[in-house]
Amino acid sequence: MSKIIVFTDLHILPIGKTIIGLDPYARLAAGIDHATKIHPDADRIVCTGDLTHRGDADSYLRLAELLDRTHIPVSLLIGNHDSRETFLSCFPDVSVDPNGFVQSVLDVGDWRLVFLDTLNAPPYEFPETYSGYLCPARLEWLQGQLREAGDRPVLLFLHHPPHDIGFPGMDAIKLKNGPALYDVIGRFNCVKHLVAGHVHRTISGSHRGVPFNIFKSPCHQMPMNMDSMDVSLSVDEPAAYGILLTTPTGVLAHSEDYEIAIADVGTSHEALGAGAAAE
Ligand SMILES: [Fe+2]
Numbered sequence: 616m617s618k619i620i621v622f623t624d625l626h627i628l629p630i631g632k633t634i635i636g637l638d639p640y641a642r643l644a645a646g647i648d649h650a651t652k653i654h655p656d657a658d659r660i661v662c663t664g665d666l667t668h669r670g671d672a673d674s675y676l677r678l679a680e681l682l683d684r685t686h687i688p689v690s691l692l693i694g695n696h697d698s699r700e701t702f703l704s705c706f707p708d709v710s711v712d713p714n715g716f717v718q719s720v721l722d723v724g725d726w727r728l729v730f731l732d733t734l735n736a737p738p739y740e741f742p743e744t745y746s747g748y749l750c751p752a753r754l755e756w757l758q759g760q761l762r763e764a765g766d767r768p769v770l771l772f773l774h775h776p777p778h779d780i781g782f783p784g785m786d787a788i789k790l791k792n793g794p795a796l797y798d799v800i801g802r803f804n805c806v807k808h809l810v811a812g813h814v815h816r817t818i819s820g821s822h823r824g825v826p827f828n829i830f831k832s833p834c835h836q837m838p839m840n841m842d843s844m845d846v847s848l849s850v851d852e853p854a855a856y857g858i859l860l861t862t863p864t865g866v867l868a869h870s871e872d873y874e875i876a877i878a879d880v881g882t883s884h885e886a887l888g889a890g891a892a893a894e
Pocket of ligand 1: 624
């Protein structure tokens, strides 16, 4: 069994800048420290895009310095708030595919992790580039990786959900060509699970037979509003990260609200004389 920690939508800003009064750097630092302390055995941290809020070098360099505080190796994906060129200039050792997209493969235990680049830019033209896109070159690269995976189970990571998730505003800026992605996935039998970001909300389910998870951000969250088209709605709910456990037969997904978590100091029901613990 392997353990993978997922942080998504970090939205790091330069020093002194906040989002709805929240400091994304401080919130992420607390999350990295929590995960490092509680899960020192984790095999990997995967950050699924929107690493920074504005794609600026100052923020990427702050992120690089912050990630130095954990011994757990980190994989970074980019999202619609990122700049591919600035990101790569600040993280020159990150793997890219032959076309320069931030796409790579990593074998962890018996599983193959595949990281996709869904940034629909350049040109960086908003609101068009809020949505994601996998161009033919990126899909062709993925097809080659899935063919090569053979019988090895694949866990696919990308920033944009490749299908509707029930928030009409976010559904309008999902991966634009999700069906094309699922057509590639459907040609093989290896993709067993998919993890996305973008929404800032804990969501799970399945699409075309592939289970998926989306996790909350370490910073601001999307309120539970299934009617609004406003994608900028944000609320200060507890920060979270995901924990994936890969098993020989599948993936177990947990979400940890680390700011309010007391698992490391929890009290058993038996100690309180309250009978059996919840099971
Ligand atoms: Fe985001």
